[in-house]
Amino acid sequence: MSSVITRPQNEQAFIEEDGYEDHFHDHHHGDKYQSNFVTTYIFSMDHKMIAKQFLITGMFWAVIGAAMSLVFRLQLGFPAGDISWLEPFLGKWITISSSGVGSLSTEFYYAMVTMHGTILVFFVLTAGLSGTFSNLLIPLQVGARDMASPLLNMLSYWFFFLAGAVMFASLFLSTGPFSGGWTAYPPLSALPQASTGSAAGMTLWLVSLTLFVVSVLLGGINYVTTVLNLRTKGMSMWRLPLTIWAFFVTAIIGILSFPVLVSGFLLLMFDRGMGTSFYLSEIFIGGQALDHVGGSPLLYQHLFWFLGHPEVYIIVLPAMGIVSEVLAVNARKPIFGYKAMVYSILAIAFLSFIVWAHHMFMSGVNPFISNFFVIFTLIIAVPSAVKVFNWISTLYRGSIRFNSASLFAIGFVSMFISGGLTGIWLGNSSIDIQLHDTYFVVAHFHIVMGVAAFFGMYAGVYHWFPKMYGRFMNETLGQIHFWGTIISAYAIFWPMHYLGMAGVPRRYYSFANFDFTSQFGAMNAFITVAAFVAFSFQILMIVNFFYSMYKGKKMTTRNPYNATTLEWTTPIEGIHGNWPGKIPSVHRWAYDYGKFGEDAISQYVPVSEAEAEADKELVH
Amino acid sequence: MSTTGLISRNKIHPLRLALFISCGSILMMFGALTSAYIVRQSAGNWLEFDLPTLFYVSTGALLLSSVSLQACYSAFLKGHATMYRGLLALTLVLGLAFVILQFQAWEAMFDAGLPLKGNPSPSFVYVLSGLHAAHVLGGLVSLVVAVIHGFRLPVLATPRRKLRLQLTLTYWHFMDFLWIYLLLFFVLQR
Numbered sequence: 001m002s003s004v005i006t007r008p009q010n011e012q013a014f015i016e017e018d019g020y021e022d023h024f025h026d027h028h029h030g031d032k033y034q035s036n037f038v039t040t041y042i043f044s045m046d047h048k049m050i051a052k053q054f055l056i057t058g059m060f061w062a063v064i065g066a067a068m069s070l071v072f073r074l075q076l077g078f079p080a081g082d083i084s085w086l087e088p089f090l091g092k093w094i095t096i097s098s099s100g101v102g103s104l105s106t107e108f109y110y111a112m113v114t115m116h117g118t119i120l121v122f123f124v125l126t127a128g129l130s131g132t133f134s135n136l137l138i139p140l141q142v143g144a145r146d147m148a149s150p151l152l153n154m155l156s157y158w159f160f161f162l163a164g165a166v167m168f169a170s171l172f173l174s175t176g177p178f179s180g181g182w183t184a185y186p187p188l189s190a191l192p193q194a195s196t197g198s199a200a201g202m203t204l205w206l207v208s209l210t211l212f213v214v215s216v217l218l219g220g221i222n223y224v225t226t227v228l229n230l231r232t233k234g235m236s237m238w239r240l241p242l243t244i245w246a247f248f249v250t251a252i253i254g255i256l257s258f259p260v261l262v263s264g265f266l267l268l269m270f271d272r273g274m275g276t277s278f279y280l281s282e283i284f285i286g287g288q289a290l291d292h293v294g295g296s297p298l299l300y301q302h303l304f305w306f307l308g309h310p311e312v313y314i315i316v317l318p319a320m321g322i323v324s325e326v327l328a329v330n331a332r333k334p335i336f337g338y339k340a341m342v343y344s345i346l347a348i349a350f351l352s353f354i355v356w357a358h359h360m361f362m363s364g365v366n367p368f369i370s371n372f373f374v375i376f377t378l379i380i381a382v383p384s385a386v387k388v389f390n391w392i393s394t395l396y397r398g399s400i401r402f403n404s405a406s407l408f409a410i411g412f413v414s415m416f417i418s419g420g421l422t423g424i425w426l427g428n429s430s431i432d433i434q435l436h437d438t439y440f441v442v443a444h445f446h447i448v449m450g451v452a453a454f455f456g457m458y459a460g461v462y463h464w465f466p467k468m469y470g471r472f473m474n475e476t477l478g479q480i481h482f483w484g485t486i487i488s489a490y491a492i493f494w495p496m497h498y499l500g501m502a503g504v505p506r507r508y509y510s511f512a513n514f515d516f517t518s519q520f521g522a523m524n525a526f527i528t529v530a531a532f533v534a535f536s537f538q539i540l541m542i543v544n545f546f547y548s549m550y551k552g553k554k555m556t557t558r559n560p561y562n563a564t565t566l567e568w569t570t571p572i573e574g575i576h577g578n579w580p581g582k583i584p585s586v587h588r589w590a591y592d593y594g595k596f597g598e599d600a601i602s603q604y605v606p607v608s609e610a611e612a613e614a615d616k617e618l619v620h
Numbered sequence: 621m622s623t624t625g626l627i628s629r630n631k632i633h634p635l636r637l638a639l640f641i642s643c644g645s646i647l648m649m650f651g652a653l654t655s656a657y658i659v660r661q662s663a664g665n666w667l668e669f670d671l672p673t674l675f676y677v678s679t680g681a682l683l684l685s686s687v688s689l690q691a692c693y694s695a696f697l698k699g700h701a702t703m704y705r706g707l708l709a710l711t712l713v714l715g716l717a718f719v720i721l722q723f724q725a726w727e728a729m730f731d732a733g734l735p736l737k738g739n740p741s742p743s744f745v746y747v748l749s750g751l752h753a754a755h756v757l758g759g760l761v762s763l764v765v766a767v768i769h770g771f772r773l774p775v776l777a778t779p780r781r782k783l784r785l786q787l788t789l790t791y792w793h794f795m796d797f798l799w800i801y802l803l804l805f806f807v808l809q810r
Contacts (some may be wrong), residue, residue, distance in 0.1 A: 149634070152638075221642055223640045225635075225637045256645070259645050259652065260649065263652035275736075276738075277737070277738070278740055278743065278744075292738070293665075302656070303652055306652065309801065334648055540679075
């Protein structure tokens with residue numbers, strides 16, 4: 001069959017001829033960009049460098065957050081075990097009994113659980129995931145020179161860094177970091193005298209997260225503006241890759257929900273510092289009556305979860321976008337149901353704002369109000385199922401390349417199904433009576449937004465590593481990483497469902513005292529071992545990452561995967577302004593794989609008359 | 621700013637769009653607090669009181685400042701230097717007056733036996749108007765920059781300077797709108 005597709009002979013020459021001239025290179029940018037060590041690597045205003053900063057900072061926090069989970073898993077799995085060997089690291093938080101057996105202090109156990117949640121949710125899966133890939137891919141895939149405001153973009157990273165520095169400092173306080181749970185419910189968070197972690201630890205927690213919100217907003221405003229305003233010629237919204245749609249909608253959710261969290265924090269700060277009674281009602285502490293009157297702790301929960309629920313979509317939507325792109329590239333097929341994918345992203349985003357009270361079914365909210373939230377929660381299953389169906393249909397009869405990136409993308413789909421199904425249980429307010437605050441919930445959210453989001457992030461890292469560093473990650477290590485991770489992740493979280501169904505509560509320090517919980521000792525030990533195994537596979541990934549950065553196989557062609565999107569038309573060595581001359585114009589959508597027998601047609605390739613004719617025939 | 625190199629093919633400048641989005645974000649923050657107000661109020665044990673009249677005086681100052689900044693912007697476009705500089709200075713004075721009047725209104729509330737502590741009803745008024753005043757302070761900073769530019773640079777409506785003044789103007793009008801919203805909310809949601 002003679003092809004109806006006319007390909008330009010020379011990509012670069014064609015872009016110079018057909019591309020969009022924005023006179024970018026007429027200006028001299030050298031003094032602001034990449035002219036010395038500080039402007040290149042530290043206070044960089046280049047989106048590609050900022051993406052790497054987000055990623056590596058995120059990895060740092062991921063290691064810290066995961067190591068914390070190992071510490072408290074040791075306590076849960078081996079409550080009688082001796083951990084005096086941790087004393088050099090944790091100091092006074094390990095109490096040594098007279099017989100020489102070291103155990104974890106209860107305050108520090110709660111602090112670890114709290115920090116694990118805070119760090120993973122905000123620093124790793126928000127900043128590390130959407131911060132990294134929104135920065136890297138939005139300008140490259142929409143055909144922009146950089147973000148709308150490179151300055152605000154740089155500030156976005158440095159506010160995140162500052163938030164991290166404050167949180168890190170709080171780990172070393174003599175009273176310990178905040179220990180009242182990552183949701184920071186009052187009164188534990190509102191009264192400095194409520195627990196050791198509620199004192200200076202909570203103050204630093206609030207400062208840190210407020211700085212973090214500034215970072216998210218600066219980043220988000222930039223992402224939205226860039227997508228709406230700086231797309232290249234021909235790049236209509238319906239030609240955007242699904243990655244961009246996901247990052248775009250994620251940023252909108254962040255812009256609308258994070259300010260609400262700040263409002264909640266503001267009132268909390270007033271309660272803590274100024275003695276107001278927004279969240280505090282009549283309360284006795286240590287036998288002493290406080291002069292707070294008439295506050296409502298539920299008010300905080302409403303404000304918190306108005307962010308808190310959209311936050312889980314802020315975490316998972318970027319992963320979904322990455323997975324859609326990676327699956328299409330590696331199945332050599334157009335993504336199935338592109339428009340349905342976009343509409344389901346939008347539907348999920350909309351619904352995410354009207355389901356927050358499903359976190360509060362057991363807090364005493366009116367059961368009739370619960371009905372409303374149950375219905376909308378269950379409706380989220382519809383767009384989610386549409387997406388799952390489309391991913392599977394994309395794979396169906398594809399010429400699948402099984403590599404690290406696509407394996408993690410497929411693993412994401414598996415995790416999302418496993419975790420998503422239990423969401424349908426938990427969305428029912430009546431089932432919540434049994435399951436609320438049990439390990440069933442822990443299993444659900446870790447699988448559906450923790451592990452799944454990590455899988456999406458890994459898919460993205462393996463897939464776009466060459467775009468970041470000009471080299472490939474080691475494929476063998478990558479596949480070992482995948483199989484080790486998916487098996488150990490299921491080994492950790494699958495058994496937790498059984499714990500939860502039996503009513504084992506989360507956040508408990510010890511289960512030894514109750515018959516219904518103490519019978520699960522062996523299962524808890526198994527989970528802890530699996531957690532250590534999972535952690536060691538992540539270390540393997542980090543080794544691979546830094547090894548490949550310097551020693552990985554070099555990228556020799558611009559478009560190693562034969563993908564269609566614009567980031568693969570830029571030079572291997574990333575340059576300021578992304579394209580050396582003109583910006584490519586876009587003539588088609590992002591998923592022309594296998595069209596008329598062509599393996600892949602890049603977005604910059606024009607539609608010839610013959611192709612347009614053939615398209616018409618295809619429709620009839 | 622480095623954005624000058626990024627030429628947009630759309631009519632709206634990227635920074636202007638970014639400002640609109642930021643305003644949406646600020647709106648959500650205030651929306652959350654006013655919703656919290658309604659939720660808390662419906663729970664009962666809610667102190668009812670009259671707003672200090674100073675709030676209405678400050679409203680007048682803020683409205684006037686918005687009008688004068690708008691007039692200042694058109695004077696700038698037409699190149700009327702004296703008018704432009706005079707109105708710019710007037711806006712800054714009115715803006716400062718607004719913040720001072722707000723402060724005095726809080727003092728009046730305190731003197732009337734409505735402290736920050738205690739029943740959350742006055743606390744909400746303090747926090748909401750205080751948060752708004754903090755945002756107005758941000759606007760005042762950009763007004764000060766505008767004044768410095770206005771008096772030290774020649775009056776020339778270059779695209780860059782037009783954009784700068786336009787951004788200040790947009791934010792200032794938004795602050796005005798936000799305060800009207802809050803005031804109406806306080807008055808109607810008794």
